[in-house]
Amino acid sequence: MLKIGRSNARSTRGELAGRRRAPHLLCSLVASAPAGTRPAGVSSARDRRPWRCRLAAAAAAALAAFTVGAVTAQPAAAGTPVPVTISFTKLIQIGQGIDDIPLIDGPIGDFYARVSINGGPWQDTYANRFDFGFSVGTGTVAGPGGTYKLTPPKSWTITQTVDSALGSVPVAIEIWDDDDIIDDQQADVSPTESSTLALTVNLADGKWSGDVAWPGCAEGSGGRAVRLCFAASTLSASGDADGDALFDSWETYGYHGYDSAGNVYVDLPALGANPLRKDVFVEVDCLVAASHSHCPDQSALTDVVRAFAAAPVSNPGDGTTGIQLHLDTGPLYGPGSVQINGSGGVRGSIGNLGGGGSQIPEAGNEIIDWDGTNGWPGTDFHQLKGANFSYSQREDIFRYAIFGHQTNSRAQANDCTSGWAEDIKGNDFMVTLGGGRNLDSDSAPEIPCWTPTASNGIDDDGDGRTDEDPWNDVDEPDDNDCAGDTDGDGDPCDRGDLGVDEDSGFSVGNAAEQAGTFMHELGHTLGLKHGGGDDVNRKPNYPSVMNYAFQRCLVFRSGPLATVQLPGGCDYSRIVVNLDENSLDECAGLGPALDLTKNWDQSVDASMMETLQGATCPPPNNTNLSLDINNDDDGDGTDDNKITPLNGFEDWNNLFFDFQGLPNLADAGPIHPVQYEADPAVIEAAERQMSGFTVAAAPTTLDLTALSASSFSLSGVNGWLNARVTHTRQLAPGRYTVHTPGSAAVPFTVNSIGRVDFDPQISYLSGRGTTTLAVQGLPVTVDATSLTAQAFSIAPATGWLNSRTSQVVRLLPGRYSFTVAGSTPVPFTVGADGRVDFDPQIGYASGRGTTTLAVQGLPVTVDATSLTAQAFSIAPATGWLNSRTSQVVRLLPGRYSFTVAGSTPVPFTVGADGRVDFDPQIGYASGRGTTTLAVQGLPVTIDATALTCQAFALSPTTGWIPAHPAAGQPRLLPGSFTFVSCPAGRTFPLVLTPAGTFDYNPGLTGVSGRGTSTLVVG
Secondary structure, three states, rough: OOOOOOOOHHHHHHHHOOOOOOOOOOHHEEEEEEOOOOOOOOOOOOOOOHHHHHHHHHHHHHHHHHHHHHHOOOOOOOOOEEEEEEEEEEEEEOOOOOOOOOOHHHHOOOOOEEEOOOOOOOEEEEOOOOOOOOOOOOOEEOOOOOOEEEEEOOOOOEEOOOOOOHOOEEEEEEEEEEEOOOOOOOEEEOOEOOOEEEEEEEEEOOOOOEEOOOOOOOOOOOOOOOEEEEEEEEEOOOOOOOOOOOOOEEEEHEOOOOOOOOOEEEOOOOOOOOOOEEEEEEEEEEOOOOOOOOOOOOHHHHHHHHHHHHOOOOOOOOOOEEEEEEOOHHHHHHHEEEOOOOOEOOOEEEEEOOOEEEEOOOOOOOEEEEOOOHHHOOHHHHHHHHHHHHHHHHHEEEEEEEEEEOOOOOOOOOOOEEEOOOOOOOEEEEEHHHHHHHOOOOOOEEEEOOOOOOOOOOOOOOOOOOOOOOOOOOOOOOOOOOOOOOOOOOOOOOOOOOOOOOOOOOOOOOOHHHHHHHHHHHHHHOOOOOEEOOOOOOOOOOOOOOOOOOOOOOOOOOOOHOOOOOOOOOOOOOOOOOOOOOEOOOOOOOHHHHHOOEEOOOOOOOOEEOOOOOOOOOOOOOOOOOOOOOOOOOOOOOOOOOOOOOOOOHHHHOOOOOOOHOHHHHHOOOOOOOOOOOOOHHHHHHHHHHHHHHOOOOOOOEOOOOOOEEEEEEOOOOEEEOOOOOEEEOOOOOOEEEEEOOOOOOEEEOOOOOOEEOOOOOOOOOOOOOOOEEEEOOOEEEOOOOOOOOEEEEOOOOOOOOOOEEEEEOOOEEEEEEEEEEEEOOOEOOOOOOEEEEOOOOOEOOOOOOOOOEEEOOEEEEEEEOOOOOEEEEEOOOOOOOOOOEEEEEEEEOOOOOOOOOEEEOOOOOOOOOOOOOOOOOOOOOOOOOOOOEEEOOOOOOEEOOOOEEEEEEOOOOOEEEEEOOOOOOOOOOOOEEEEOOOOOEEEEEEEEEOOOOEOOOOOEEOOOOOOEEEEEO
């Protein structure tokens, strides 16, 4: 096959770059071959013109053909301007014949691209060409058969605006090798006879046809063959409308990798990607052992995804705000994925996105590093990545993270470093919250590095208290068994002291540590340093998880930021506040933007009151301070007492997305791991330092009086607190929870000046940005008026409430039970929106999905008309009911007793279907298996005719019964009674047995019938 311009070709780049040599005089000669014997623009073997003339003629003929086609196809009516953008994604050199003199130019081509769109002028990427010299160079990967794979930078994007009325336009693409001594060489990129790739791009969808079908890569043949992968967009002039380094066509149709087949390897639209919104994808794997797992808590990653969704980053393409972070955790949390919505309209996700969640054995991989950094042992990160990550299908889309055990960043063994990124700007990082701390320098770790257990509401150590630690709500077997005041702050066994909440279990980190470290290391790959734009760490004016003082998701917000959602306290910096350590004003502090006054030198007067100094302070303390407030130590642990400006930085809008063009892509380029990453001691010191600056905070008031619950619990405080009164407490800055009996915990934070904050989506709280947290709860109407019972409770939250009227109770979301004395409780839940839910099989309640719980109960007929007693009750549910008529009572399933005064109760149950049951040995009741309980009692005869008194009674069951003219025949239940005749008449106790016979003191005179059902009183 004859290829145009392939054999000994030289570049025409000079026309564009000023390097073109003058045309040869023979260029005007006509080719000797007869017309029609060769493709347009192709010289015959007998063409004797110089190579430059032959190439020029070929290119001119090709462009002429394209231009003619475009002109003839152009409709008469004009349309709207449309950008046609060609972006190059992969360039793979096949073979080593690109350079004529490889000893000078190297084995791989110094490539650049040329593009002509719609017959327009050639545009090239020469200014951003590859330039390797003799060596293979950075950014390349040697492949099978001596191939070399290159990822062009985003600057390899060519665009031209055309008229949409054209419908489609021709596009010509060439690849050239820049040679420093001889003329440039054209590579072969087309599968046809030409070395120039000829395409036609559809303006409606950006798909192409021509020498290669959409969406496959193009590939030439021979010694100068290359494979070229590219993307076409008619959406934007950049080819990446949202600027997230994922091309428009990828986010519209999916990622096709860099083979020639055009297979969709990552279905980005199905995973939630949007060409008009910034998307970031990370594959997450983790180490596991038989006894524990380093796989992250789902809530930790949820906080990170929510933080990105809440980012103050605009997406002008569709008017949304936020970044869509997609974390591929594979099947770790179930088969699908969870969508997480941001308030600005974006949507992130966590779950099975097709490749993550590999659970890598910890054995043999306890220490992970970047291929022997510092010469210390450890498993190469890239070795684990290579075994668990698909480079060919994912490397341009997904960053990659491993939740591991330890690194050897700071020490060869027992390294407690929280994590490690491969570089500032990169695509790989690790989170390592395992390992143990060595307290006594004996080379053996005594305690885990990081908090082993998150708050769980369980009394893990069996001491009668749950989540008792005041700092992180962790309840562990050896709570309070600490090493004393090891940090020297005068407060033993607090957060900075060794042995507190770090003395049992496996070190995997709590949710805040996992979330903060993940976001911190991801931030490095996104271009952030420990000071945002610089490496100055621990700046009080830099509220970001990149700052060690806030890495454990302790980012504060106040002032204008008080309305900003910071899920879990995780955030990158949103604001720029500059400080100068040479001129610090304590009264101004961090200014109105952060609304925090600072006691930079932590000075106090003789009465231990804090003193402030600065230009805005009242005399005589109105001179600014010069002080090293961030303890600069260059990462080596030694305070260098630097007095420097502390520059603020806004992180979110300075993130770097274009990792595909980095030399360390595919792990072949140079790796520069971030130095001096934090271990617990470093983070604790930074947190102590930050808390020491804060002027004593105003006390925080907790107001839960609006709730129906009578008590509540506050994390860090033992026992239940009275909810009927407000409570004011001096709370240290940090995260807290409140809950009432039965409710879920409600999280909130207290900042350094005592102001509270919480998720603005929580509608039943108020007081954000103030020193008062008011918990109103959610109004739920409970209608129990249909029940016969006179009172009910919502266990375990409330006491007894009147059921004769509907009651509005204010509850927190949680699990509760509607309870009537004697009944089986009716369990129900209250959601975050105040709507109730319960088992739909419960047929005696209604209101599911509303804010009203109506409990009608089950109708049970009670027939006591046969009894002589005038009243009965269904204990403990009802009061006294008239026995002269049948009564329909509405009861809940449960255990009850039919009760008549003085008699032995008749126990019975009501089933879920309303049918009654009782002991079949009870012969004086009937109705088992029906919805009617009939109590006939025992027939007895009482002959009191011999008495001069006109009436008698069996107290307390009966009223007065006439003694004349005949004997009374009442129906009674077994029990103890008192025979009473007329006032001042005969009185004595007696018993009616379950057999229906009387018993009394045999010594009584004038009484007979003992042991029978007839009692004669004379």
